Amino acid sequence: MRALFHRTAMALLTMWLIVTIGFVCVYKLPGDPARMILGRQASEEALREFRLQAGLDRPLWRQYPRFVDRTIHLNLGDSLVYRRPVVELIRERSAATVKLVFFSLLEVITIAFIIPLLLRLTGSEIARNWLQRCSVALGIVPPYVLGVVILAILAGSLGWVSAIFEPARIRAWILPSLVLAAYPIAITMRLFENHMQCELRKLYVVRAKVMGFSHRVIVLREVLPNALTTALAAVANGLASFVTGTFFVEVIFGISGLGRLTYDAIGNKDIGLLAGLCIVFAVAITAISTTLDLAQLMIDPRLRGRHA
Amino acid sequence: MLRRLSIRELLALVWLTSLAMIAATAAWLPLADPLQINLGQILFHPTVANWAGTDELGRDVLSRVIFAARSTLVITLGATCLAILLGMVLGVAAGYWGGILDRILGFAIDLFWSVPFVIFVVLIVSIVGVSRLSLILTIGGINWVTSARVIRAESASLRGRDFIRTARAYGFGSWSIAFLHLMPNLSSTLFTLLGYGAVEVLTLETGLAFIGLSLPAPRPTWGGLLAEGLTYFSSAWWLVAFSAIAVTLTLASFQGLAQRFEKTIYRE
Numbered sequence: 001m002r003a004l005f006h007r008t009a010m011a012l013l014t015m016w017l018i019v020t021i022g023f024v025c026v027y028k029l030p031g032d033p034a035r036m037i038l039g040r041q042a043s044e045e046a047l048r049e050f051r052l053q054a055g056l057d058r059p060l061w062r063q064y065p066r067f068v069d070r071t072i073h074l075n076l077g078d079s080l081v082y083r084r085p086v087v088e089l090i091r092e093r094s095a096a097t098v099k100l101v102f103f104s105l106l107e108v109i110t111i112a113f114i115i116p117l118l119l120r121l122t123g124s125e126i127a128r129n130w131l132q133r134c135s136v137a138l139g140i141v142p143p144y145v146l147g148v149v150i151l152a153i154l155a156g157s158l159g160w161v162s163a164i165f166e167p168a169r170i171r172a173w174i175l176p177s178l179v180l181a182a183y184p185i186a187i188t189m190r191l192f193e194n195h196m197q198c199e200l201r202k203l204y205v206v207r208a209k210v211m212g213f214s215h216r217v218i219v220l221r222e223v224l225p226n227a228l229t230t231a232l233a234a235v236a237n238g239l240a241s242f243v244t245g246t247f248f249v250e251v252i253f254g255i256s257g258l259g260r261l262t263y264d265a266i267g268n269k270d271i272g273l274l275a276g277l278c279i280v281f282a283v284a285i286t287a288i289s290t291t292l293d294l295a296q297l298m299i300d301p302r303l304r305g306r307h308a
Numbered sequence: 309m310l311r312r313l314s315i316r317e318l319l320a321l322v323w324l325t326s327l328a329m330i331a332a333t334a335a336w337l338p339l340a341d342p343l344q345i346n347l348g349q350i351l352f353h354p355t356v357a358n359w360a361g362t363d364e365l366g367r368d369v370l371s372r373v374i375f376a377a378r379s380t381l382v383i384t385l386g387a388t389c390l391a392i393l394l395g396m397v398l399g400v401a402a403g404y405w406g407g408i409l410d411r412i413l414g415f416a417i418d419l420f421w422s423v424p425f426v427i428f429v430v431l432i433v434s435i436v437g438v439s440r441l442s443l444i445l446t447i448g449g450i451n452w453v454t455s456a457r458v459i460r461a462e463s464a465s466l467r468g469r470d471f472i473r474t475a476r477a478y479g480f481g482s483w484s485i486a487f488l489h490l491m492p493n494l495s496s497t498l499f500t501l502l503g504y505g506a507v508e509v510l511t512l513e514t515g516l517a518f519i520g521l522s523l524p525a526p527r528p529t530w531g532g533l534l535a536e537g538l539t540y541f542s543s544a545w546w547l548v549a550f551s552a553i554a555v556t557l558t559l560a561s562f563q564g565l566a567q568r569f570e571k572t573i574y575r576e
Contacts, residue, residue: 010419010422014419014422017419017423018423022428022431025432026435141556142514148541148552149549152542152549156545239424240424241426244427248515248518266430266519271434274430282428285427
């Protein structure tokens with residue numbers, strides 16, 4: 001219970017820090033925030049009006065609570081280029097990103113957990129070694145390199161897949177989600193495998209063997225729950241790189257989700273939109289990793305004493 | 309410390325040193341000007357004259373990849389060193405002196421660990437503007453947490469060892485113990501952190517360049533070259549290939565060397 005409280009408090013503190021960083025970035029970094037948000041062509045009049053409206057002429061201790069209050073009420077201002085509320089844009093575009101992340105997570109779970117587990121049960125040493133080697137190699141290549149190279153080979157040279165992304169066809173999602181999943185798969189698989197190896201050497205496994213349990217029962221019932229919690233932690237830790245991976249994958253494959261929106265915001269120097277996106281991304285990451293942590297606390301009673 | 313290198317580690321060392329040397333001397337090598345536009349040879353295949361082909365403005369791809377290595381390596385090195393330096397100072401201070409300092413830093417590390425700063429680099433860099441200095445400061449400024457965490461734990465475990473106690477008994481001050489006796493024992497850890505840090509920084513820097521946050525336009529960066537290659541991926545594979553190979557080999561080399569140092573820590 002105390003650990004639960006501690007974790008939730010930490011998450012709230014993190015969210016506060018995120019909003020504060022967003023505020024500092026937009027309002028306190030060198031440069032005129034009014035000009036940044038309204039763009040270079042804005043007239044003197046519009047700038048003056050914006051300053052008045054956003055309270056830029058007021059002291060810092062008045063500006064900051066206002067920003068926090070507006071952010072909590074999901075008022076992230078308007079986008080310079082689209083001339084629409086940032087929140088609306090984000091809601092519209094998030095469907096594609098959520099879909100992409102969902103498919104990738106499915107792939108991470110099937111490939112990183114089920115394949116090593118099956119290999120453990122059937123027990124082919126050579127296949128396991130090769131899997132390990134592949135995952136090490138895959139873990140080095142960043143998603144943008146992997147995506148561009150795969151697209152150049154499959155769509156460019158071989159012509160196997162269409163270069164134009166069609167969101168309606170489920171097959172079109174396979175390649176992008178695999179590229180996004182590659183890095184987390186590599187990391188999770190390696191950790192999961194190493195942990196299985198460690199657990200299998202422990203005394204309780206020997207004892208179970210002596211008592212006559214079959215290899216399959218030992219792996220599934222005794223070893224798997226112990227190895228699973230660490231692998232879950234690995235997924236939680238890799239969340240930030242997973243999310244930033246969507247930027248690249250969406251840009252490469254032309255999926256119009258949040259990553260693409262970020263890319264366009266950078267290109268257009270649309271600081272209002274970019275700040276909103278950053279805050280939303282950061283809060284989403286914190287929320288998911290906190291949920292995963294809490295889930296771990298529920299599964300594994302050993303962890304409960306550690307934080308408190 | 310580096311006896312019996314495996315072939316992979318040797319290759320990593322050779323690749324990194326040759327890359328650094330070629331990048332450092334690029335201005336004097338017989339390379340085509342990376343910014344020289346030649347509209348008579350747009351998107352040429354790799355030939356004897358242009359080993360890696362030419363891009364959409366007729367510029368030599370090989371010399372662009374090499375000149376891109378200069379800025380990329382400088383930024384990677386600068387940001388990694390900054391991050392390690394910050395982490396080392398804070399980590400040794402907290403781990404060795406302990407007490408209230410340690411508790412504050414421990415809390416700060418926990419808090420900073422959970423904020424996804426990678427996202428905010430995008431915001432900060434697009435507001436401040438892209439330059440070598442701004443990239444080094446922002447990327448280095450967010451990556452200190454890992455090294456601070458590791459070094460804090462290491463120096464806390466070294467603090468109770470006999471040689472530190474002996475030094476204290478001989479009357480050395482705590483500054484000289486921390487810097488003369490504690491630090492040298494952290495060298496393997498430092499090299500490991502340097503290797504993994506370089507992997508992280510290079511991945512981030514190239515990724516930023518890929519989504520459009522690279523040094524101003526005509527100057528090549530690896531991420532920028534990859535992004536250019538994406539536009540012509542169906543007709544000109546060589547635009548993608550050479551920058552992809554350069555990035556991947558460099559990352560793999562840093563990773564391999566880091567793993568090597570990591571092993572020496574465990575052996576001690």
